[in-house]
Amino acid sequence: MALPPSLTPGDRLNIIIGVTGRATTGSRKNAGSASISDVAGSAGVSLMTVSRVINGHPRVSEETRRRVLAAIRKLNYRPIRAARDLSRGRSRSVTVMTSNTTLYGRAALLQGIEEAARYAGLHTDIGILESPRPSAVEAAIERSCDPASGGVIVIAFDLAGVRALRAIPAGIPVAAAVEINNVKDSRAYPTAALDDRAAAFAATQHLLDLGHRTVHHVSIPSSTNASARLQGWRAALREARARIPEVIAGGWTPQSGYEAGQRLAADRQVTAVLCGNDDLALGVIHALRQAGRAVPDSVSVVGFDDVPSAAFYAPPLTTVRLDFVGLGHDCFALLQHAADPDSIMPEFNAAAPKLVVRETTRPPRRP
The missing domain is CATH 1.10.260.40 (lambda repressor-like DNA-binding domains)
Structure with a gap:
């Protein structure tokens, strides 16, 4: 605009x-x-x-x-x-530090930051965190974070991002998108997060309400020892007094989901699966189908993120819609406030997570 x-x-x-x-x-x-x-x-x-x-x-x-x-x-x-800013020699750019620009959540968040920065007349630069190793993080910061820049936004959804956030030099305005917004540590920078815990709770509750006795979980890597999505899944099962199955640790890709799906397909007690993202769900569905377990007739599957292609999966995927673009807008507003603490603290405007029910969930078959 x-x-x-x-x-x-x-x-x-x-x-x-x-x-x-x-x-x-x-x-x-x-x-x-x-x-x-x-x-x-x-x-x-x-x-x-x-x-x-x-x-x-x-x-x-x-x-x-x-x-x-x-x-x-x-x-x-x-x-x-x-x-x-002119007297301090600040440049007209914002740097975004992230470990991966190909994953949907990060890409959509980058879109939101770039939109807000562009409207404000700033350029957006990207600093890639190639590894969570402290030496690699330090090198990325040295390479990408100019003290004269307009500030840094860190996408701290993984260990590399968390370490980068804590290593940004003093004097550089910084804000961050984080997995959980209530983690207690010594940080003194503004953060924004989507309510993944509530979203996972709602997704699990949806499957329980359909009549499934429990829900299995294929998780994505987490930036903390207590993934927000994992917390919400467990909380819903505890509230329903349902059995809490062993978590299957996945990655980010359909291949990782496919491997998890092969394990799940072999267990005839599995009737419902919550996946940590939509790519994992795609792989899980493919593995279940190959094993002769149709979705949703034999197993119900729920994803996370609502990628643009989720509505066109076969069958269309039930998933949780997350407003990553809105989160990017919020992060940019927080950075502006960090650069000028005398300004008014911005309100968060990212939409709340929403469960989008499509065709991969249904009540379980009974013997």
């Missing part, structure tokens, strides 16, 4: 960053006295809405955005952080 053509390049630079400041130039009678409250009052919106427009948040209606930008021009409002 482009800014209105009436804005000059200088307007773009000064509007997109920060939410505090006073007017410093212009011919208005009271030049130098305009504040963010003045802008909010002139546009007839809240301070939070002005903050969202200034920080380039995509989830603002075009009509509201135009009113706020018009008020900014009318009052000649100039956030002071733009001048501060």
